[in-house]
Amino acid sequence: MAFTPPLEKYAGKIREVVIGKGDKVVKLGGHNAMPGCIFDGDFPNLPKIALEVFDSAPEDWAPEAIKPYEDVVNDPVAWAKKAVDVYNAELVCLHLKSTDPNGENVGADEAAQLAKKVSDSISVPLIVLGSGNAEKDGEVAAKVCEVCAGQNLLVGLAVEDNYKKIGAAAIGYGHCVAAQSPIDVNLAKQLNILLDNLGVPLDKIVMEPSTGALGYGIEYTYSVMERIELAALSQNDDKMQLPIMNIMAVETWKTREAKLDVDAEPTFGDLSKRGILWEAMTAVDLILSGTSLLIMRHPEAVRLTKEIIEELYLGK
Amino acid sequence: MGLTGIQIYKLLPKTNCKECGEPTCLAFAMKLAAGKAELAKCPYVSDEAKEQLSEASAPPIRGITLGTGENAFKIGEEVVLYRHEKTFVNQPGYGILITDTMDDTEVEAKIKRLNEMFFERVGLTLTADFAALKNESGDPSKFESLTQKVMGLTQKALVLISENVDALSAAGKVAKDRRPLLYAATKENADQVGALAKELGVPVAAKANGLDELIELSEKLTSIGLKDIVLDPGNRKLKDLYADLHFHRRAALKDKFKPLGFPFITFPNEMTDDPMKEALYAAIFVAKYAGLIVLSDLDAHRMLPLTVQRLNIYTDPQRPMIMEQGIYEINKPDKSSPVLLTTNFALTYFIVSAEIEASRVPSWLLVMDTEGLSVLTAWSAGKFVADAIAPFVKKSGIEEKVDHRNIIIPGYVAQISGELEEELGGDWKVVLGTREASDIPAFLRTYASKG
Numbered sequence: 079m080a081f082t083p084p085l086e087k088y089a090g091k092i093r094e095v096v097i098g099k100g101d102k103v104v105k106l107g108g109h110n111a112m113p114g115c116i117f118d119g120d121f122p123n124l125p126k127i128a129l130e131v132f133d134s135a136p137e138d139w140a141p142e143a144i145k146p147y148e149d150v151v152n153d154p155v156a157w158a159k160k161a162v163d164v165y166n167a168e169l170v171c172l173h174l175k176s177t178d179p180n181g182e183n184v185g186a187d188e189a190a191q192l193a194k195k196v197s198d199s200i201s202v203p204l205i206v207l208g209s210g211n212a213e214k215d216g217e218v219a220a221k222v223c224e225v226c227a228g229q230n231l232l233v234g235l236a237v238e239d240n241y242k243k244i245g246a247a248a249i250g251y252g253h254c255v256a257a258q259s260p261i262d263v264n265l266a267k268q269l270n271i272l273l274d275n276l277g278v279p280l281d282k283i284v285m286e287p288s289t290g291a292l293g294y295g296i297e298y299t300y301s302v303m304e305r306i307e308l309a310a311l312s313q314n315d316d317k318m319q320l321p322i323m324n325i326m327a328v329e330t331w332k333t334r335e336a337k338l339d340v341d342a343e344p345t346f347g348d349l350s351k352r353g354i355l356w357e358a359m360t361a362v363d364l365i366l367s368g369t370s371l372l373i374m375r376h377p378e379a380v381r382l383t384k385e386i387i388e389e390l391y392l393g394k
Numbered sequence: 395m396g397l398t399g400i401q402i403y404k405l406l407p408k409t410n411c412k413e414c415g416e417p418t419c420l421a422f423a424m425k426l427a428a429g430k431a432e433l434a435k436c437p438y439v440s441d442e443a444k445e446q447l448s449e450a451s452a453p454p455i456r457g458i459t460l461g462t463g464e465n466a467f468k469i470g471e472e473v474v475l476y477r478h479e480k481t482f483v484n485q486p487g488y489g490i491l492i493t494d495t496m497d498d499t500e501v502e503a504k505i506k507r508l509n510e511m512f513f514e515r516v517g518l519t520l521t522a523d524f525a526a527l528k529n530e531s532g533d534p535s536k537f538e539s540l541t542q543k544v545m546g547l548t549q550k551a552l553v554l555i556s557e558n559v560d561a562l563s564a565a566g567k568v569a570k571d572r573r574p575l576l577y578a579a580t581k582e583n584a585d586q587v588g589a590l591a592k593e594l595g596v597p598v599a600a601k602a603n604g605l606d607e608l609i610e611l612s613e614k615l616t617s618i619g620l621k622d623i624v625l626d627p628g629n630r631k632l633k634d635l636y637a638d639l640h641f642h643r644r645a646a647l648k649d650k651f652k653p654l655g656f657p658f659i660t661f662p663n664e665m666t667d668d669p670m671k672e673a674l675y676a677a678i679f680v681a682k683y684a685g686l687i688v689l690s691d692l693d694a695h696r697m698l699p700l701t702v703q704r705l706n707i708y709t710d711p712q713r714p715m716i717m718e719q720g721i722y723e724i725n726k727p728d729k730s731s732p733v734l735l736t737t738n739f740a741l742t743y744f745i746v747s748a749e750i751e752a753s754r755v756p757s758w759l760l761v762m763d764t765e766g767l768s769v770l771t772a773w774s775a776g777k778f779v780a781d782a783i784a785p786f787v788k789k790s791g792i793e794e795k796v797d798h799r800n801i802i803i804p805g806y807v808a809q810i811s812g813e814l815e816e817e818l819g820g821d822w823k824v825v826l827g828t829r830e831a832s833d834i835p836a837f838l839r840t841y842a843s844k845g
Contacts, residue, residue, distance in 0.1 A: 081609050083637070084644040114682075117637050138833075260771065292699055293515075295741045297706040300681075301478040308476070332832050334752055335698060343752075345513060347694025355670055359677045359699045363707075366681050386632070386674055393633040 086111065086118045088311035092370075093281045093319050094123065097169065097254055098203025099230045104169055106284060106370040107321030112307060113368050114390045124391050125365055127380050128169035128205055128373050129161035130327055133184070133192055134176045140337045142350040146377050158196045158204075165377040169232075171205040171325075172196050177218045178209035186214075186221035193222045197229055205232040205256065205373070207325070216240030223247035232256050232284060232323075238269060245276040254282045256323060261288035261298050263305045270317045280316075284323045284371060291329040292360045299324070300367040307368035324364045327375035330357040358382040365390070397450040399424040405443035406436065413437055426451075454646045455655050457484065458597050458622050458685070460524060461551025462573050467523050469624075469685035470657040475643055481710040486684045487523035488676070488700065489553060490692050491663050493530035494540040501540070505547040507692040513701055515748075520701035522550075526577075526688045527565065529556030538564035545569060553577055553599075553659075553686070559586040570594040575624055575686075577601065577659065584611055588618045597622035599659055604628060605638055612653040623656045624685065630665050632675060639683040657685025664688075669696060677703045717743045719763035721790055727756040729797045732841060734827065735783065736804060737764040737772045745831040753835035755842045758795060762786045769804045780810050784817035802841070805829035 094108035104126055111119025135151040136144065146165070150157040154172065161167040174189045176182040197204040206222050208215030219233045220243050234256025236244040241257065248255045255278055259265040266285055273283055287306065290299045303322055310318040330336055336353040338346065346352060357379035361372050365387060374380050388394040403423035414435040416422040425431035426447075433439060433447055457471040467487055474480045490508050492501055505525065513520045525544055529537040537556060544552065545568060552574035554565045562576055576594075578601035579587035591598035600615055600623060602608035608627045615623050627638040642658055645651035662675035673696040676687050680703050689696075717738040724747055736746045738761050750757050762783060764772035772778035787801065799821040803811065811824045818824070828837045 081606050081641075081645075083605070083641045084648060086644075114636055115640060116633070117640075290741065292706065293702040294745055297477075297709050297711065298741070300707070301476075301711050304476050305478055332830060334749065334832055334835070335702075337832065338752075345511075345694060346698055347696075349695075351670065352695035352698065355673055355696060355699050358670070358674055359703060362674050362677050363681065363703070366678065382670055382674060385671065386678075389632040390636060390678075391633070393631060 083117065086115065088119065088314075090311045090314035090319055092307075092310055092321055095254060095281055095284055095321050095370075097205070097230060097232045097284075099228065102201055102203050104203050106323075110311065112304075112311065113366050116391055121391055123370070124387050125369050126168045126371050127361075127384060128171040128371060129165060129167035129377075129380065130171050130173060130373055130375050131157045131161060131196065132173045132175050133189065134182070140331055140349075140353050142353045143331050143336075143375055154192060155195055155199050158200050162200050162202050165380065167202060167380075169203050169205055169371070170196065170200055171207060171373045173207050173209075173328075174218055174222075175209050177211075177214055179211055179214050181209065186218045189218050190221040190225035193231075194225050197226055197231065203231065204229070205234075207234050207256065210235070212237050212239040216243035219244045220247035223251040223253050226253070227251040230254060234258065235286060235325075236269070236273065238265075238272075241269065241272055242276060245273050245278045248282065249277055254284060256284050256286055258286040258288060258325075261290075261295075261302055263302055263309065266302070266306060267309075267315070267317050270320060274317065280320060283320050285320050286323050286325055289324040289326045289329055289364070291326065291333050292356055292363065293335060294329065294333055296360060296363050300363055303364070303367035303369065321370035322368055323371035323373070324369050325373045326360055326364060327357060327373055330360045331375055354379045354382070358386075362386055397427060397447070399427040402426050402447065405439070405446055407438045407440075409438065411438065454650055455643075455657060456621065456623070458575075458624060458657055460487065460553070460573055460575055460597065460686075462571070463549065465523075465549045465551055466573070467551065472643070472683075473647065475647060477707065478711050481712060482708045484685075485704050485708045486657075486680055487551070487686050488692075488697070488704075489524040489526040489686065489688045490522060491526045491528060491688055491690055492540070492544065493528040494533070494536040495530040498543075501543065502547065504691065505544060508550055509548050511692055511694060511697055513698055515702065515705065518705065520705060522689075522692050522697065522701075524551040524553055524686075526553040526555055529554075529558060529561045529565070532558060532561075534558060534561035534564045537561040538568060541565040541568045545572065551575075553688070557583060557601075559583050559590065562587060563590050566590060566594050566596065570596055573597070575599055575659075577624075578626060579611060579615060581607060581611065584614050585618075588615050588620060591615075591620055592618065597624060599624040599626055601626040602628050605641060605654075609653040612656065616653070624659050625654065625656050626659050626661075630661065632665065632678070635660065636678070636682060639679070643683045658683065659686040659688070660684040661688045663690040669693065672696075673700055676700055680704050681707050716740060716763075716766040717761050719761055719786070721792055721795065722747065722759040722761055724750045724759055725754055725756040727758050727795075729795070731756045731758055731796065732802060732838065733758045733760060733792055733796060733798075733800065734802045735760045735762065735787070737762055737767060737769050737778055739764065739766050739768045739772075742768045746834065749831045749834035750838065753838040755835075755838040757838065758792060760787065760790055760792060760801075770806050773807045773810070778807060778810075780813035780817045783810070783814055784819075787818060787822075799823060800825050802827040 091110040092107040108122040361383040577599040600611040646655040
């Protein structure tokens, strides 16, 4: 008697979120089965990869991570173009790091103008994130929404303390919201509910569950994401049926495993390959636990990750 | 597993003798069904009932031990599909491929890596687990002498790879006391390889073309009385193998489907020539359901992330994310060693302590109970502020352990320095530390060298 493979059919489905406008559009989510389980359901959109661009030259990056961008780190527009034209980024993620009030404290207007310039000069959709200071991020994101009106960017990070400001601006000017909650299933759901109550359509939100790197909390992120996806699919929980994104490169490349050379850590082996693998392996864990959008850094890690996605879902 | 209390009750003596500690046989049966009692507590249970019950209570995926002594490791016995449902139990083994066509130098270099490569992390030593010896030459005597040689070079577990029964038999006889895995019984040789495994009393792997054939092979090996079986569905394409691994885990756990209730062996080394890609396949199989993972080589830059991957995925998620409040000694501190302060969120603690450890500077780490909140969150919630920190530091006992009065606080809470110094009073000085944990080693080295 032939074996009948045990399949899992779910009642729920992740919403499809569209980022960008016109001929530069990327679709996230839309699947109705757990990661890689193409035998169980449909995956109209495979996980996407965005490359990072910073608004000022990074100071403390690992040499291996800076190398691919050496010629463009002082020019965010050129950097974004290189990410798309040379490294085939599916989206670009602009980190407005210099808006940090404890750092350079660049104003919202100036930051928003830069966002527009970057957005106008690339052929893929743009993600715009602040410095991680909730109050200032609200101000900056609102301005970005206004200046880039109608472009349907993915703007964030909306957190509990600033979601009203970002949510309202995103509704008003036609953008999507990147909503970050502190590594907890219920808090993730709660922020979605708050944004929903505010009037942000649920198909305009992408969840960032707080991302840990391999060796630095990946297991928490991994399980929170699996639980979110399962709640969305098997419990058909409407407020959880949103695609997940992970701001992961920042986390992976600050680990000592990705940074310390073999003189400092004699047992760790080749640094350049180690850093790339640290990023790619973190990406693989996030794919297995349900990401729809990875924010990555090293082109070689991106190539490896993309190949894994295509092999897993398309059998390449 | 699977039997109800009533079904178990029918197999018990029904004398209510109370010698098991329960008032009645029925009560005992209920406890057995719930997994809260051991059958061995009943002195009068028949052998026949014992066999039926142990069969029914066997784990849905059989546990298999390879190797011996301190190099033995167990795979299988997994009980969940998702780690958050309970936990993953037995970490998959990593192995290095060695063939009988490699020259002595290469064999020795590979075994050296297997023996000597290790990484220290959270007080654990992370290593690879076995050598996979392959009869590439097709010559049984070469395979036998490779096995002999490797037995002399390492105490680690062995997987013996050949479809040639004579070669497997020769190597198996040499290695049998090491409890090796014989790989593999196939459609063509299952009778002979099965008989060999039985004769030697060692685990055997079944290799097939697809799950249907694998199930037949598994049933065949079981029917000749073999219990310790490992499975390989033969697929070497990620998409297909990923499906097989899922079907195996689901069928074993949800349907109690015995023929697939054994650990799987995977071969990332046969799936690609790209070592980086190979490592990513291995990482996937750690998360998704492999018991054994064969790699082409053990390079530090691949094994470090892979051993950490395995540690992370197999960490028990039920473990609280909170550390106990108190003083933690790192790198054997003394009275003059620096004192650092952080919160008791487990991840914060883990990252900070790992960095201090990496700095090799002997240090005292004060971990304050902030109800598991990280530094910034705890500060904004009013739990990591001067008038809470000062009493904690005073009562912690650190003043007896060091002869200085300097405390290093996280760079993110610079704003509390002044107030904290005031609250602490006496000679206490607050030193501003780094914002990112990754900058701690550089900071501590400079700080320590200044005395």
